[in-house]
Amino acid sequence: MDKNIFSNFFIAHRGLHNEICPENSLSAFQNALKHNFSIELDVYILKDNSIVVHHDVDLNRSCGQNVLINTLTKNDLQNYHLFNTDEHIPLLQEVFDVVQGKVPILIEIKEFKHYKNLLNNLIPMINNYQQKYHGEIAVQSYNPFALRYCHKLNKQITLSYLCSKLDDYNKLPKIIKKMLYSLKLYKYSKASFVSVKKDEISTKIIKKSNNNIIPWVITSKIEQEKFEGNCRGIIFENFIPN
Numbered sequence: 001m002d003k004n005i006f007s008n009f010f011i012a013h014r015g016l017h018n019e020i021c022p023e024n025s026l027s028a029f030q031n032a033l034k035h036n037f038s039i040e041l042d043v044y045i046l047k048d049n050s051i052v053v054h055h056d057v058d059l060n061r062s063c064g065q066n067v068l069i070n071t072l073t074k075n076d077l078q079n080y081h082l083f084n085t086d087e088h089i090p091l092l093q094e095v096f097d098v099v100q101g102k103v104p105i106l107i108e109i110k111e112f113k114h115y116k117n118l119l120n121n122l123i124p125m126i127n128n129y130q131q132k133y134h135g136e137i138a139v140q141s142y143n144p145f146a147l148r149y150c151h152k153l154n155k156q157i158t159l160s161y162l163c164s165k166l167d168d169y170n171k172l173p174k175i176i177k178k179m180l181y182s183l184k185l186y187k188y189s190k191a192s193f194v195s196v197k198k199d200e201i202s203t204k205i206i207k208k209s210n211n212n213i214i215p216w217v218i219t220s221k222i223e224q225e226k227f228e229g230n231c232r233g234i235i236f237e238n239f240i241p242n
Helices: 026-035 074-079 092-099 115-133 144-153 174-181 203-208 221-230
Strands: 010-013 038-045 051-053 105-109 137-141 158-163 193-197 213-216 234-236
Touching: 010 026, 026 038, 026 092, 038 092, 038 115, 051 092, 051 115, 092 105, 092 115, 105 115, 105 144, 115 137, 115 144, 137 144, 137 193, 144 158, 193 203, 221 234
Parallel strands: 010 038, 010 234, 038 105, 105 137, 137 158, 158 193, 193 213, 213 234
Antiparallel strands: 038 051
């Protein structure tokens, strides 16, 4: 496959966030729209089957509250504010209503345990969004079984296999980490791209993916120049690429 993952090469990590626009917030996504950048975001499913945009499994870092995200309902979200701002945790539908197909969206599936329930609710939302706005959407995940299930539900959605050595995932056995990093389940996942941690790109990953890699997270123009001619998209933050 000799093409970029999106028509827009630059993908803003958790939106184009800064000290005013917190990560994974509506203002960060509006900021990305303003600069015409693609958007990367993370999703979980709530207790009432609503799909919410949030990176962590809990609210400790984002809201200073020891609350698991999947114990909430959509009506609870207004009670929590992101990083000491007036921004609330957005529903994915709110993001769709803001973006309206104007820039591509890369959705990261965070769920390992409840991924089928998440995807059963997510895929109809994506289908409706694409029918209404004709917007570009791709899905990425560390979980190859989630990607495979996504493909089963909609074979037209572009999939990207998230890849790193998973050093921060202490609960995963080393053998599982090694298997995932070595892309042993890449073909099984039905992914077309590999979203790989920028300093963990190997010759094996490049070969297995047929050079369809998306490095993350690029944080400077120097790094942009290093990767730009050798990848299918760049996930970036903390600077404005050109």
